[in-house]
Amino acid sequence: MPSPHIGLARRIFARLGFLLGLCLALSSGCTPGTEITKDREPRVSPTTSTLPIPTSASSPSGSLSATFPVTTPPRLPSAKTTSAPHPSRVASPTVTKAMSPVVYETSLSLMTYDYQSALLPTTPDDPVYPYPRLDHNKVGPPSPRTYRALVLENRYLQLTILPELGGRLYRWVDKASGHNLFYSNPVLKPTHWGIRGWWLATGGMEWALPLDEHGLSEATPWHYTIERHPDRVSVSLRDVEEHSGLVCTITVQLDDQHSYFTLIPQITNPTRDPVRYKFWINGMFSLGSPQAEAGLQFILPVDRVMVHSSGDKDLPGPGKLMTWPEFRGRDMSRASNWQKYLGVFAYPAITADFMGAYNHQTHLGVVRVFPHPITRGAKIFSLGDIPAAVWTDDESRYFELWAGLAPTFWDEVTLAPGQTVSWQEYWYSVNHTGGFTYANEQAALNLALSSTTVEVAAAVTSALEGPMRLWHNGRVTASWNVSLTPGQAFRRTLEIAPAQSAGVWKLELRDDRGRQIAMFREEIGRTTRWNAR
Missing domain, CATH: 2.70.98.10 (Beta-galactosidase; Chain A, domain 5)
Incomplete structure (x- = not known):
């Protein structure tokens, strides 16, 4: 002191x-x-004060005096496949009007x-x-x-x-x-x-x-x-x-x-x-x-x-x-x-x-x-x-x-x-990803393994198109061409045989120019996380 x-x-x-x-x-x-506006001309507004500020009489307690509508998009279902699917495009609608x-x-x-x-x-x-x-x-x-x-x-x-x-x-x-x-x-x-x-x-x-x-x-x-x-x-x-x-x-x-x-x-x-x-x-x-x-x-x-x-x-x-x-x-x-x-x-x-x-x-x-x-x-x-x-x-x-x-x-x-x-x-x-195991400022990935399933998900912070791939022991197990916007997660569940769960799994997301956006790697009993853009 x-x-x-x-x-x-x-x-x-x-x-x-x-x-x-x-x-x-x-x-x-x-x-x-x-x-401060783009032309650097200041517009004066009241300074911070502890004095009460009048509100509209119609504003309920605990609510802003000005409100804005928000849209709630439908939840994307989690599809199950018994084998690695062919590449497919998953569209993601815009969350709200630009x-x-x-x-x-x-x-x-x-x-x-x-x-x-x-x-x-x-x-x-x-x-x-x-x-x-x-x-x-x-x-x-x-x-x-x-x-x-x-x-x-x-x-x-x-x-x-x-x-x-x-x-x-x-x-x-x-x-x-x-x-x-x-x-x-x-x-x-x-x-x-x-x-x-x-x-x-x-x-x-x-x-x-x-x-x-x-x-x-x-x-x-x-x-x-x-x-x-x-x-x-x-x-x-x-x-x-x-x-x-x-x-x-x-x-x-x-x-x-x-x-x-x-x-x-x-x-x-x-x-x-x-x-x-x-x-x-x-x-x-x-x-x-x-x-x-x-x-x-x-x-x-x-x-x-x-x-x-x-x-x-x-x-x-x-x-x-x-x-x-x-x-x-x-x-x-x-x-x-x-x-x-x-x-x-x-x-x-x-x-x-x-x-x-x-x-x-x-x-x-x-x-x-x-x-x-x-x-x-x-x-x-x-x-x-x-x-x-x-x-x-x-x-x-x-x-x-x-x-x-x-x-x-x-x-x-x-x-x-x-x-x-x-x-x-x-x-x-992030919405409807089932959690996340890796994140950076561009995307969050989730890779969840069980003895019979592999669940993958991705969420982005800005619009993105490109391939998403799941690797197992150095080989591509599944691949999707995704079109994502914020608020709309890509999520899939793959069924696997119990003997197939061992080994090294890797999930990566790239953009349409081939640049790596995010990647997560997990080995049974050992996990590493990094951003390898």
């Missing part, structure tokens, strides 16, 4: 750095609460407990200073409150950002299914979790800095800027974290060709001292189900994990290791096999460039693609037996996907004076 004087100096230098950033932004025509990406401001009404009147100021000797703590006994009942909302949308997805609540991504509507992939709590209710002794389980995706367990600024307003271009739109959220003095910027971008959203975190140390800190992205998901754990499978491409916390006495304790995905005969990738709450980290760090989850009941999945040498931390968490009344007033549930710079919550990273760390990652949905 730095001394109060060092902390004060850091905050002063951080503010100076922030003002310098504003000056630079002004010189380029970009200011908080403004939008549209340029758009971004606009609106408002969102949410039932909110009166926690602000129960906030307690802290002193410099408090580890969370200058952020407030909370007297839970003085929290008032919920009532409707209006929040500013920023909406980004293209033909495949719609995102909603709440800048007043930590700049979080609150909704992610997948237009192919019509579902919100995030968990969006219908009521903002302070829990006893978090490093401050309270945390709003708002839902969506939050940015935890500079400490673990949800950080310190997930409930404070963030500045934002909007940019518009013919082929892409973006919102940049910016906060001077007052405990460490670090400046955090999160840019969310949509383009006109892809079903993913691009996430660009950037953390800068404008102070004169090195800063040790933690940074984690926390995504809270439901994948279209109010009972998010039913049918849930975690995709974490490691063979060992470290336990963070658990209520299951049959599992190792905090800081201990366990095999993954199977541990003592239990498939721990399936949330249905979790008897209690559980959180685990990839150990010793994540070594692949993807992770995610898939719900086998809603047939929806979420994929995260990222540079693992930079973001080495990957954590999953599910609530298990914790009652929903802890965080909400209905029975809705969620699970969490965490992504951090350090491997675990117990580790830190250091940012030198004037240093910046930044990276780019991609998040997208």
Whole structure:
């Protein structure tokens, strides 16, 4: 814990750095609460504020004042064949009518407990200073409150950002299914979790800095800027974290060709001292189900994990290791096999460039693609037996996907004076793939083997035509010419004799120019994953 004087100096230098950033932004025509058009002429819109924003009287509580229709295409059936089929073209209709990406401001009404009147100021000797703590006994009942909302949308997805609540991504509507992939709590209710002794389980995706367990600024307003271009739109959220003095910027971008959203975190140390800190992205998901754990499978491409916390006495304790995905005969990738709450980290760090989850009941999945040498931390968490009344007033549930710079919550990273760390990652949905065993920013593949069947699937993030081939022991077993668009998975099941399952299997997807888009290879008892474009 730095001394109060060092902390004060850091905050002063951080503010100076922030003002310098504003000056630079002004010189380029970009200011908080403004939008930038293709001709670089700023259009002024209201800056971020904690004041309520009037909404239409016809807008229901918890819904945007502006809505857009989404289409739900029919599910593609899984065909079975007894032998390798001849190449065939599988057409995939467009998810929605073509549209340029758009971004606009609106408002969102949410039932909110009166926690602000129960906030307690802290002193410099408090580890969370200058952020407030909370007297839970003085929290008032919920009532409707209006929040500013920023909406980004293209033909495949719609995102909603709440800048007043930590700049979080609150909704992610997948237009192919019509579902919100995030968990969006219908009521903002302070829990006893978090490093401050309270945390709003708002839902969506939050940015935890500079400490673990949800950080310190997930409930404070963030500045934002909007940019518009013919082929892409973006919102940049910016906060001077007052405990460490670090400046955090999160840019969310949509383009006109892809079903993913691009996430660009950037953390800068404008102070004169090195800063040790933690940074984690926390995504809270439901994948279209109010009972998010039913049918849930975690995709974490490691063979060992470290336990963070658990209520299951049959599992190792905090800081201990366990095999993954199977541990003592239990498939721990399936949330249905979790008897209690559980959180685990990839150990010793994540070594692949993807992770995610898939719900086998809603047939929806979420994929995260990222540079693992930079973001080495990957954590999953599910609530298990914790009652929903802890965080909400209905029975809705969620699970969490965490992504951090350090491997675990117990580790830190250091940012030198004037240093910046930044990276780019991609998040997208998959539908009716049965899961995925490999993913990159262009496609997700699934190769599932049993003693009598081989199931293959592919989902893409932009329109693609080309061959997809299944190999067994160096020979092509099946081949298809596929025409794919986002939201429409290619999926087939082949029947095989039990003796044929042994050996090396490979699934690859190429484009119509022969370039390899994605490839997954599995050997019985051994699996490797890579992108060999």
